[in-house]
Amino acid sequence: MELTVTLLLFFALVGTAVAIALVRNLFAVVMLSGVTSLLSALLFIVMDAVDVAFTEAAVGAGISSVLMLGTIALTARHEKAPKRISLVPLAVVSLTGMVLIYGTLDMPNFGAKDSPVQTHVGPDYLQRTPEEIKVPNIVTAVLASFRSWDTLGEVTVVFTAGLGVILLLSGLGRRRRRGRGPS
Amino acid sequence: MERIFDAEFALGHMNYWLFVILMMTGLYIVVARGNLLKKIVGLNLFQVAVFMLYISMGKIAGGTAPILIDNPDQLYSNPLPHVLILTAIVVGVATTSLGLALIVRINETYGTIEEDEVLEIDHQMYAAEVAEMNKNKPVKTDAA
Incomplete structure (x- = not known):
């Protein structure tokens, strides 16, 4: 049952990705990227990552789409047709994909209990959270307490990115008005 | 390599292969499409595929979401990949917004994206x- 759901969601996801590659209307591209985020949020739920799923739905389908819509409103609505079609990207991508699949051959089976991922800090967090942090959601406990330095680093990155966006876009409206101003 | 096709191995690794396919679709959009906004969307696709690969490693068969319930025998999936990917999603949207700001700036200077x-x-x-x-x-x- 779970396998069927995973496969169904996955093929919908690849279909959306292919549509993104083919569609030329940028509004459609942005909407399809929102659909991708929603489908991947569903896949995250199937894989037990509920916190990741709602972050992806809120951030990927929500904020990203709004930002991209703002960008197409300020720039262009349509992608221009390519002048020449080259097979080089397809070859590069297939080769990379094959190398990556070769790399997965050594990985443990999906859902394995005794893989290296499951035998180090993960169980430790599960054990210590009820005694030390006393919140039922372990993801919250790890995010805000055990690994709060990571979260501080994340906030720093977001702050820096915000600063960059402000520097890049400051004076945009002023320059636009001057460009169109009385001549 | 005693058998050519091992059903258990194939089923256990199929998830990874599916994510590689999705990742490569994203990479193709980044490499082959000339529109800068589409490149960003392709980058996001690539990113989501990496997240899925990571989350799928934390899944335990028969486990549930790592939110504690009263049953002491309950198996939980590994919470650590979830935490790391949560951080990565937020950082991802920060970099996306920076990229989009660059696109707006490029459009202002060159009149095209x-x-x-x-x-x-x-x-x-x-x-x-x-x-x-x-x-x-x-x-x-x-x-x-």
């Missing part, structure tokens, strides 16, 4: 600069 047109304008500007320099050169040698 197609990669090949931007390159063409760059080449024309460079050619004009070189022509300007060549025009000035003989004047300078005469004066010397």
